[in-house]
Amino acid sequence: GESVGLHLPTLSVQEGDNSIINCAYSNSASDYFIWYKQESGKGPQFIIDIRSNMDKRQGQRVTVLLNKTVKHLSLQIAATQPGDSAVYFCAESGANSKLTFGKGITLSVRP
Amino acid sequence: EAQVTQNPRYLITVTGKKLTVTCSQNMNHEYMSWYRQDPGLGLRQIYYSMNVEVTDKGDVPEGYKVSRKEKRNFPLILESPSPNQTSLYFCASSFPWDTQYFGPGTRLTVL
Numbered sequence: 169g170e171s172v173g174l175h176l177p178t179l180s181v182q183e184g185d186n187s188i189i190n191c192a193y194s195n196s197a198s199d200y201f202i203w204y205k206q207e208s209g210k211g212p213q214f215i216i217d218i219r220s221n222m223d224k225r226q227g228q229r230v231t232v233l234l235n236k237t238v239k240h241l242s243l244q245i246a247a248t249q250p251g252d253s254a255v256y257f258c259a260e261s262g263a264n265s266k267l268t269f270g271k272g273i274t275l276s277v278r279p
Numbered sequence: 280e281a282q283v284t285q286n287p288r289y290l291i292t293v294t295g296k297k298l299t300v301t302c303s304q305n306m307n308h309e310y311m312s313w314y315r316q317d318p319g320l321g322l323r324q325i326y327y328s329m330n331v332e333v334t335d336k337g338d339v340p341e342g343y344k345v346s347r348k349e350k351r352n353f354p355l356i357l358e359s360p361s362p363n364q365t366s367l368y369f370c371a372s373s374f375p376w377d378t379q380y381f382g383p384g385t386r387l388t389v390l
Contacts, residue, residue, distance in 0.1 A: 209384075211283075211369050211384050212381045214380065217378055257322065266327065267324065267379060268324075269321045269323075272321055
């Protein structure tokens with residue numbers, strides 16, 4: 169079946185370094201991709217999104233890259249801060265606004 | 280403040296005792312959805328609704344019911360809860376094919 173997955177379950181980075189979180193998706197019909205951040209005890213929080221007609225989108229300290237050729241999505245966080253520690257999910261959306269989530273990766277920021 | 284609210288936030292119940300988890304959004308979103316989140320399985324969609332009186336099954340609908348009588352509300356009903364429905368539940372809403380915003384979650388334990 170169609171799935172969205174993440175390459176690594178955990179990522180540990182030094183405070184101030186850049187973080188890169190990768191995600192592979194398998195549904196070539198997906199046309200909308202989102203990164204969510206989930207802190208302990210809270211619901212997923214929108215970070216940034218990108219549509220399939222783009223290959224890069226930048227926000228505040230975050231950049232999402234989309235490579236449709238290899239069905240790969242990445243989230244780059246610049247100057248990672250302790251407040252960035254959380255679980256990050258990629259999600260893809262296709263027909264009927266259905267979101268398919270990856271299983272999540274934990275980002276841990278070392279002081 | 281734009282938000283998705285869920286009630287209750289925490290619930291402990293016994294097998295077979297019917298329960299309802301409410302979800303409400305104040306953003307005039309057409310699309311609403313329920314997810315469950317389990318360790319190692321990520322977020323999985325239970326049911327979704329494209330608009331009032333329009334609902335459809337997600338990936339894991341067994342044992343759940345929903346209704347959408349009003350645009351702002353999308354309750355999740357467990358007619359006869361079982362222990363395998365112990366989970367963390369999230370409601371989300373959005374405009375069609377747009378970013379989904381999540382509620383704070385309902386932690387359900389079925390004994």
